[in-house]
Structure formats: structure tokens, C-alpha cells
Amino acid sequence: MPAPNILFVQVDQLAASFLPAYGNSVAKTPHLNELAEQSVVFDSAYTNFALCAPSRFSMLSGRLASEIGAFDNAAEFPSAIPTYAHYLKAAGYHTCLVGKMHFVGADQLHGFDERLTLDIYPASFQWTGDWTEPTEEHSNDERSFTLAGPVTRNVQMDYDEEVLHRAKRKLYDLARGVDVDSDQRWHMTVSFTHPHDPYQCSHEHWNRYDHDDIDMPLVGPLDNADPYSLRLQRQYGLANFQPSVEQTRTARHGYYGSVSYVDDLVGSLLGTLRDCKLDRSTVVVFSTDHGDMLGERGLWYKRSFFEASSRIPLMVSWPERFSPGRVASNASLVDLLPTFIELSDSGVEPVDPLDGESLVPRLDDPNATSSDLIFGENLSEGATAPILMAKRGSTKYVWSGCDPAQLFDLARDPNELTNLVEDPTFADTRNELDAIVHNRWDAEQLAADITASQRRRGFMRELYSGGLAPEWRTPPADQASRHVLPEGTSYNDWVYDNIVE
Numbered sequence: 001m002p003a004p005n006i007l008f009v010q011v012d013q014l015a016a017s018f019l020p021a022y023g024n025s026v027a028k029t030p031h032l033n034e035l036a037e038q039s040v041v042f043d044s045a046y047t048n049f050a051l052c053a054p055s056r057f058s059m060l061s062g063r064l065a066s067e068i069g070a071f072d073n074a075a076e077f078p079s080a081i082p083t084y085a086h087y088l089k090a091a092g093y094h095t096c097l098v099g100k101m102h103f104v105g106a107d108q109l110h111g112f113d114e115r116l117t118l119d120i121y122p123a124s125f126q127w128t129g130d131w132t133e134p135t136e137e138h139s140n141d142e143r144s145f146t147l148a149g150p151v152t153r154n155v156q157m158d159y160d161e162e163v164l165h166r167a168k169r170k171l172y173d174l175a176r177g178v179d180v181d182s183d184q185r186w187h188m189t190v191s192f193t194h195p196h197d198p199y200q201c202s203h204e205h206w207n208r209y210d211h212d213d214i215d216m217p218l219v220g221p222l223d224n225a226d227p228y229s230l231r232l233q234r235q236y237g238l239a240n241f242q243p244s245v246e247q248t249r250t251a252r253h254g255y256y257g258s259v260s261y262v263d264d265l266v267g268s269l270l271g272t273l274r275d276c277k278l279d280r281s282t283v284v285v286f287s288t289d290h291g292d293m294l295g296e297r298g299l300w301y302k303r304s305f306f307e308a309s310s311r312i313p314l315m316v317s318w319p320e321r322f323s324p325g326r327v328a329s330n331a332s333l334v335d336l337l338p339t340f341i342e343l344s345d346s347g348v349e350p351v352d353p354l355d356g357e358s359l360v361p362r363l364d365d366p367n368a369t370s371s372d373l374i375f376g377e378n379l380s381e382g383a384t385a386p387i388l389m390a391k392r393g394s395t396k397y398v399w400s401g402c403d404p405a406q407l408f409d410l411a412r413d414p415n416e417l418t419n420l421v422e423d424p425t426f427a428d429t430r431n432e433l434d435a436i437v438h439n440r441w442d443a444e445q446l447a448a449d450i451t452a453s454q455r456r457r458g459f460m461r462e463l464y465s466g467g468l469a470p471e472w473r474t475p476p477a478d479q480a481s482r483h484v485l486p487e488g489t490s491y492n493d494w495v496y497d498n499i500v501e
Contacts, residue, residue, distance in 0.1 A: 005281055006344075007187075009192075013288065013289070027259050030267070035284070040315070040325050041313075041326045046312060046374055048334055050305070050310050050376070051302060053070065053121075059337075060337070061083055062355060069449070074461070079105070085097070085113075087341050087346075087348050094185075094187070096187070098115075098163055100119060100163075105123060116166040116170060119473050124464065125458075126464075128457040130381055135237065136235060141236075148199040148200060152203070157261075163265075164269060167188065168268070171278065172276060174276070174278065176498055205258070206253065206254070208257065214252050216248065232299060283317070284316070287314045303378060305376055305387070305389045307416065316359065330374045375389065394412075399437045401447060406419050408420065
């Protein structure tokens, strides 16, 4: 069987628990429901770092963020780190990026042959984390709740509709044979910024839901919250402000509306793939970078190892080879790079040791053996020391350089209310996972590397404050120039040679 094209659709800040494919009974997502029915769905998929840039850099490289210096949202992604775009290019693929990837630094391609949109977030050191600051200047604040609800328009809608437009136009060009030879495979990463906060949506998507049907968090604010959760609340300006019940419902309603908006975007993109008759030859992968707490335990947004923040949707569809099914074993975003390499059937060997494993055996057989062990990191502002996670089976162990350890058995305790770290019946499990963590990381050296990086980049941040930072997000070439009659070309040839049948 020929190697497939690969279409990777990534959204931003989508908790798995907000999709019907993962048991949600409120969300209205007919297109993602249909995709799930055609996919191998990973029930226990996780981000390796619950923050936008580190998650994406780790995913792209197949390596944990600590291995490549991706400590926070303003850590430079080194150009010398190979990504799945590099490996697919080495396998002969044409590669394209459309939308958000939060690259920091002058390299805004990282192996992609082309990029069709600017990034939505700064590429400078403006958002450098600082463990010594209780609240970051760029942190969220109470406007997430006071301004939540339906709006006519916001900047994220503008961005995502441009991403959709350019991605669909690229699919038409690929169907016409523009940029690719007749037998050349292609990869496209399409990355939307919804349903990332603000918790706003259009009136149309708001009205798809009855406000009274919006479910509330399963676990409210806790009197015995762990130290990191308390620091996280301060980071987000929630130490002295907790949204009311109505504000919480409104914010969640806005989020649900954004989830339905994402569903429409994905449905339109996949409809174009089908219209171009590219669907049978294309693997479709759908996922996100991390989740959103959405009020669980009184927490919002991300940066936590609790399920709402770290557990993510992951679906893979290729009707020509993979039968729909569900995978119970653990997977994570670093598994995508080795998966893409194996799908390319190129024999390209990674130049660095990878932290993930190919998902292809489990795509062929959901019950196939895997390591069932995944890792997570939290190294950004608010952590104040490395916070490290290992999950094996249903047990999740979180070790912190500054807080008490946590151990949860999700099979018994899906809401993570009982910390088993001192439970003698789980002593062997705790000791095994603790040994795995300390074998995987040198926490003391990692802390030193992070503080040194923050100090260097903090200097740059201050030096280039006040709008003086270099603008590394260079505008892409105007793809519309391909859709006008070139000088010296026959009108009839131009019109009739560029039809997608």
C-alpha cells in the first residue's frame, strides 16, 4: 500500500472531556463525532507539557521539552532540532503549515516547506517565564469571566477563518498538482486557535445551547488544595477573585460555543478534502496541545497535571488501512513524530533518541502491546521548581521539586480527589514510579538550566520592552498570486488547466 498523505489538524486548549467522543453529553460536534466514528480513538492520550509553546515544540520534535530547552511560552525553539516536518521532507513529502504553532525565534518554518499564515502569538522573548514572580504581567485576569459570553466578532475568529480559508485553498492546489509532482506525498499541519480562551463565541454558536443545560464543574474549589494549585490561582489573578456560579456557567457556555465553532471549522476542512477526492489517500490526525480546567477544583486554563488540563483528544483516521476502534493504553503527543515517520514508509532514522513511540501498531490493532508509560513536565512560571509526571496504566505520579508528591489511581478515582502517595497499599507503585521519574530526569540540573535560561531571556525581555522586540513573524508569500492570470499565459489554458474535477 502506498504511503499516505498526512493531514494533522490541531486545535488549542481542548479538553477531551468536552467532546461527545469522550463521553460528554452537552457538546454539539456532529463533524468530530463523525470523524471519531471513522477513527482509532485514543482514550488515554496526554500532552507532555500543558502549555502552548512547550507542548508544540515537544510534539514537533518527538522529545520532552526539557531535552530541547522549551521551558515556557517564550523559550526559543532551536533551528537545529529536527521536527516531523524535517523527517517527512527527507522522506520526499511536500510539507505545509497553516495556523498557530507559537514558534519562538527567527526560524518560523522549522522544516516546513512553506507557511501560509503568520503566527498568532509573539515570536520574541516577551512571555519569558520567571519563577520569582508570583503573578506574570501577561497572565490571565478576571476579564475571562466578566467579558465571557456571545460576541459579534473577536480577533481569534478572524485568525481561524483565515487559517481555514488558506488551508482549503492549499488543498485545492494540491488536488491540481501545484507544488507537488504527480506521485509526491504531502503533509499539512492545520492549527486553529479555538477553543482557547477568551470564553467567547458568536451568537450563532452560543444559541446552539440552552444556557440552563450547561453543566457545571464536577469538583468545586477545594479547602485542601495543593500548594501548586494555590500558586496557579495567584498566577491567574484568582487568589482574590473566584467567578460566581453564573459567571462560571457563562464562561463554560462560551467554551462550548467555541468547541462547536471548531467543529464547524474541522467539518469544512474535511469536506474540502473529500471534495478534492484526497480523503482515501490521506491519514487524518486530530488533536490539541493541552486541555482547560474550566473551573474544576476552582482552576481555569492549563499548566496542571489534573485530567482536564493534561488529557487530550487524539483521533486517527485512514479508511484504507485502519479500522475504527478505541485504544485504552497511554499515548502522548511525542508519539506523533515516530508515527509520521513510520506512516511515510521511508526508513528515515531519527538523529536523536526520541521520547515517544510509533502509534502504528496500535492503529492496526488497538490491543497491541505498548510501553503504556508516558511523561509530562511543568517547568514554566508558577512552578518555581521542576514538576514532573509519569503515568503508567491508570496510575499517575507527580513529583515536585517544591511541593508534596501526588499519586492518583484514575480507575478508582477519576476526579483525583484522593492522593495515595502515603497509602501503604500503593507503596510499591509509588516507589516504582518515583524511581522512573528520577531515572528520567536530573531535577537539580534541570532547575539550574531553567533559571539560567530565564535569567538570559529576562534580560532580553527587559532590553526590548516597550515594543522594541524584533518582529520575527515574517509575512508568508501571497498564495493568492497563484490564482490570477499570469502574464503571457493563454486565458483558456489558465482557466481549463486548473479545474479540480
